[in-house]
Amino acid sequence: MYRRPSSQIDAALDRSSTSAKSMASRRTSPLATRMSHIEPFHVMSVMRRADALEVQGRSITYMVIGEPDFSSAEPIVQAGIAALQAGKTRYAPDLGLPALREALARSYAPDIAVDAERVVVTPGSSGALQLVFATMLSPGDEVLLADPGYPCNRHFVRLFEGVPVSIAVDASTSYQLTADLIRRHWTPRTVAVLVGSPSNPVGSVIPDAEMERIARAVHELGGILIVDEIYHGLVYDTTLSSAVGAPGRVFVVNSFSKYYGMTGWRVGWLVGPQEYIAPIEKLVQNIFIAASTPAQYAALEALKPAARAELERRRQLFLERRDYLLPALRRLGFGIPVEPQGAFYIYADCSHFTSDSQAFALALLEEAGVAIAPGLDFGCYRCKRHVRISYANSLENLQEGVRRIGAFLAGSRNGRMRKEDTMFPHPVAPLTRPAPAWY
Amino acid sequence: MYRRPSSQIDAALDRSSTSAKSMASRRTSPLATRMSHIEPFHVMSVMRRADALEVQGRSITYMVIGEPDFSSAEPIVQAGIAALQAGKTRYAPDLGLPALREALARSYAPDIAVDAERVVVTPGSSGALQLVFATMLSPGDEVLLADPGYPCNRHFVRLFEGVPVSIAVDASTSYQLTADLIRRHWTPRTVAVLVGSPSNPVGSVIPDAEMERIARAVHELGGILIVDEIYHGLVYDTTLSSAVGAPGRVFVVNSFSKYYGMTGWRVGWLVGPQEYIAPIEKLVQNIFIAASTPAQYAALEALKPAARAELERRRQLFLERRDYLLPALRRLGFGIPVEPQGAFYIYADCSHFTSDSQAFALALLEEAGVAIAPGLDFGCYRCKRHVRISYANSLENLQEGVRRIGAFLAGSRNGRMRKEDTMFPHPVAPLTRPAPAWY
Numbered sequence: 001m002y003r004r005p006s007s008q009i010d011a012a013l014d015r016s017s018t019s020a021k022s023m024a025s026r027r028t029s030p031l032a033t034r035m036s037h038i039e040p041f042h043v044m045s046v047m048r049r050a051d052a053l054e055v056q057g058r059s060i061t062y063m064v065i066g067e068p069d070f071s072s073a074e075p076i077v078q079a080g081i082a083a084l085q086a087g088k089t090r091y092a093p094d095l096g097l098p099a100l101r102e103a104l105a106r107s108y109a110p111d112i113a114v115d116a117e118r119v120v121v122t123p124g125s126s127g128a129l130q131l132v133f134a135t136m137l138s139p140g141d142e143v144l145l146a147d148p149g150y151p152c153n154r155h156f157v158r159l160f161e162g163v164p165v166s167i168a169v170d171a172s173t174s175y176q177l178t179a180d181l182i183r184r185h186w187t188p189r190t191v192a193v194l195v196g197s198p199s200n201p202v203g204s205v206i207p208d209a210e211m212e213r214i215a216r217a218v219h220e221l222g223g224i225l226i227v228d229e230i231y232h233g234l235v236y237d238t239t240l241s242s243a244v245g246a247p248g249r250v251f252v253v254n255s256f257s258k259y260y261g262m263t264g265w266r267v268g269w270l271v272g273p274q275e276y277i278a279p280i281e282k283l284v285q286n287i288f289i290a291a292s293t294p295a296q297y298a299a300l301e302a303l304k305p306a307a308r309a310e311l312e313r314r315r316q317l318f319l320e321r322r323d324y325l326l327p328a329l330r331r332l333g334f335g336i337p338v339e340p341q342g343a344f345y346i347y348a349d350c351s352h353f354t355s356d357s358q359a360f361a362l363a364l365l366e367e368a369g370v371a372i373a374p375g376l377d378f379g380c381y382r383c384k385r386h387v388r389i390s391y392a393n394s395l396e397n398l399q400e401g402v403r404r405i406g407a408f409l410a411g412s413r414n415g416r417m418r419k420e421d422t423m424f425p426h427p428v429a430p431l432t433r434p435a436p437a438w439y
Numbered sequence: 440m441y442r443r444p445s446s447q448i449d450a451a452l453d454r455s456s457t458s459a460k461s462m463a464s465r466r467t468s469p470l471a472t473r474m475s476h477i478e479p480f481h482v483m484s485v486m487r488r489a490d491a492l493e494v495q496g497r498s499i500t501y502m503v504i505g506e507p508d509f510s511s512a513e514p515i516v517q518a519g520i521a522a523l524q525a526g527k528t529r530y531a532p533d534l535g536l537p538a539l540r541e542a543l544a545r546s547y548a549p550d551i552a553v554d555a556e557r558v559v560v561t562p563g564s565s566g567a568l569q570l571v572f573a574t575m576l577s578p579g580d581e582v583l584l585a586d587p588g589y590p591c592n593r594h595f596v597r598l599f600e601g602v603p604v605s606i607a608v609d610a611s612t613s614y615q616l617t618a619d620l621i622r623r624h625w626t627p628r629t630v631a632v633l634v635g636s637p638s639n640p641v642g643s644v645i646p647d648a649e650m651e652r653i654a655r656a657v658h659e660l661g662g663i664l665i666v667d668e669i670y671h672g673l674v675y676d677t678t679l680s681s682a683v684g685a686p687g688r689v690f691v692v693n694s695f696s697k698y699y700g701m702t703g704w705r706v707g708w709l710v711g712p713q714e715y716i717a718p719i720e721k722l723v724q725n726i727f728i729a730a731s732t733p734a735q736y737a738a739l740e741a742l743k744p745a746a747r748a749e750l751e752r753r754r755q756l757f758l759e760r761r762d763y764l765l766p767a768l769r770r771l772g773f774g775i776p777v778e779p780q781g782a783f784y785i786y787a788d789c790s791h792f793t794s795d796s797q798a799f800a801l802a803l804l805e806e807a808g809v810a811i812a813p814g815l816d817f818g819c820y821r822c823k824r825h826v827r828i829s830y831a832n833s834l835e836n837l838q839e840g841v842r843r844i845g846a847f848l849a850g851s852r853n854g855r856m857r858k859e860d861t862m863f864p865h866p867v868a869p870l871t872r873p874a875p876a877w878y
Binding site for chain 1: 470472477483576700734
């Protein structure tokens with residue numbers, strides 16, 4: 001909309017401004033309508049209480065955080081320092097340092113040939129998801145997502161006036177969408193599907209063959225497939241191809257935060273269809289300018305062999321922790337029907353102990369000093385009977401956490417803690433479905 | 440929207456999926472409707488051509504860039520290095536490092552008391568503007584902006600389905616909105632006004648008394664005032680208070696990029712009304728997680744005396760450059776009715792030479808090797824008769840640029856370059872309005 005300069009405003013506008021004034025203050029606290037659909041992280045109430053307890057001198061075992069428990073690997077840190085010493089403190093090119101885009105493109109070789117032109121470096125994978133959704137979503141457009149899933153995804157859709165359509169998934173599909181589910185839920189308003197592999201909060205993966213089926217289904221339906229590969233480097237017992245090579249219109253979103261251990265630097269990337277790069281560049285210029293320059297130099301080093309060796313060592317540590325924590329939690333009575341094959345989370349059914357996982361998480365913190373994430377952060381479906389337990393902590397701390405959870409559950413069962421009688425009033429049976437054949 | 444799990448889908452959904460399939464591919468290239476309203480930076484065509492010419496061995500004088508021509512000051516760089524050496528590479532708190540929020544709040548003292556709770560550290564001021572508009576704008580809400588103005592502002596509004604209302608301003612108000620203009624253009628759909636002081640592209644400021652009137656007007660109208668203070672430290676010949684202390688609902692957006700010379704680090708901040716901080720925190724968690732951690736430690740140092748001394752030295756350099764460039768451009772025949780008092784830009788009327796400032800900028804680059812920004816990047820109003828010339832370059836380079844522009848104009852006037860005859864077909868008289876009394 002465009003208005004003429006003051007010298008050319010006619011009397012009509014002066015009149016209208018009088019009526020405008022009479023309309024003033026009609027909104028007492030102007031908040032966008034979207035804000036009522038965007039939720040805070042419920043785990044923040046756990047985190048805030050944990051902080052308060054620590055200030056009081058309590059020992060807290062953290063099994064809650066979506067962040068590796070390491071500082072960035074030394075070669076990465078040294079590359080950041082070298083960039084700063086070399087004065088690399090000015091704006092980077094909008095789509096990223098050419099050398100980093102090239103290195104990221106090459107990182108998919110030899111399996112998949114990716115043109116560096118299709119790679120966009122972003123301020124974290126959050127920035128990548130913003131770009132992808134802002135570029136494709138008109139108001140009312142639907143995006144299919146798995147529930148449970150990473151909570152921000154549906155909020156990104158809502159941010160740009162799209163409609164997130166959460167599809168309940170369970171152990172029968174390893175808590176993942178499938179080509180079949182996508183076809184069944186597709187409507188004329190659907191424009192895109194987002195899947196995560198490995199997923200947060202479950203840590204389950206979509207095997208290559210199913211990803212291929214998903215991509216073909218979305219392509220046939222005329223939609224766009226977005227694959228969140230943020231935990232892609234953190235895979236155990238299996239191999240996983242990138243969806244970069246899948247058929248149709250596919251966006252792959254990735255990050256230097258998790259496998260590369262660079263959370264605080266804020267660098268991610270996307271690989272998109274060639275025809276979307278020009279619109280995305282336009283958006284980057286307007287809404288980000290560029291990702292952090294020193295962080296991009298550090299990220300470049302993260303792709304090289306010296307850092308890689310340390311990152312692989314860390315991946316082995318995550319594997320050891322998973323292999324400790326998974327059977328330990330099962331022994332305690334948590335229902336974990338699908339073995340997590342990636343990321344650093346276990347999505348556990350706690351309905352053997354409670355019908356309110358948020359109250360359970362807070363009681364566990366209060367009574368036993370263990371911080372975990374309530375299921376409510378990851379969707380609606382059966383969220384009150386699930387919690388997410390992170391193994392981004394040392395083996396020693398995880399052992400202590402398991403000991404504390406065990407003592408808490410024993411105390412709760414023995415009726416020692418009166419509070420639990422009202423907090424966990426309706427114990428329900430744990431999930432027992434077997435994992436599907438393709439898993 | 441929420442869908443039941445696959446096991447509970449009824450036959451109706453299966454039927455609808457058949458009709459969905461027949462609707463597939465109805466959109467051949469799904470781009471959001473908003474994308475047709477968001478423009479790329481037109482200056483990029485100038486920049487790309489400049490790059491190409493440099494590759495060919497041509498010497499280019501850059502008077503185009505919105506970025507200081509210095510690397511970050513040494514104390515800032517050293518603080519970044521120290522943070523990295525100390526392993527500060529993990530997520531920062533969502534609203535920013537407490538020490539940085541405190542230091543930013545204190546930076547408004549003793550003039551204005553600001554509670555650190557109202558300060559949010561963001562990924563650049565771009566991040567701050569995203570948060571502000573996403574939090575307040577429902578689809579169709581109008582935001583008043585000055586034309587000419589920073590192009591991204593109207594695109595941020597459009598990004599969140601708001602309607603940017605560009606109000607043409609000229610020298611009669613120092614190219615700024617006024618309380619009177621705001622009252623005249625306010626409608627029942629208007630929810631906010633954005634002003635920039637010092638402004639980009641003009642470098643004009645809104646004097647404290649007028650800012651107070653603007654804030655009171657917006658408050659009376661029941662709206663929100665957003666003040667872009669990104670160039671706030673770069674003010675010459677005058678003093679300027681922050682609008683942080685202005686009455687009503689006021690958001691102030693600022694950045695470590697310009698005065699603090701930290702463009703590539705990507706750190707900015709906002710100070711908002713207390714009641715907006717919780718909604719904004721919810722958004723930060725979802726769309727950014729946090730601003731870059733090492734960059735926040737560096738920014739903390741930027742507020743301390745050692746860095747300040749160097750930043751003030753640089754401000755003096757900008758002042759010297761302005762004092763050279765302004766009369767030099769006027770002598771060449773550019774119309775600059777308002778003396779810029781801040782930032783590092785001169786918004787110049789080139790209608791004495793051309794009726795198409797974009798063609799003029801490209802011809803100046805091609806023939807004389809000087810890169811400047813066309814007015815089209817800053818709005819619609821009289822944009823074809825204006826260019827933005829940046830003095831974020833050394834005095835020597837600016838002198839060379841002026842020499843080149845002079846030779847180009849002389850050649851053009853003498854009819855030496857046939858091309859210009861068609862490129863500048865309709866010379867029009869330059870603006871001659873005097874600056875207003877309050878300026």
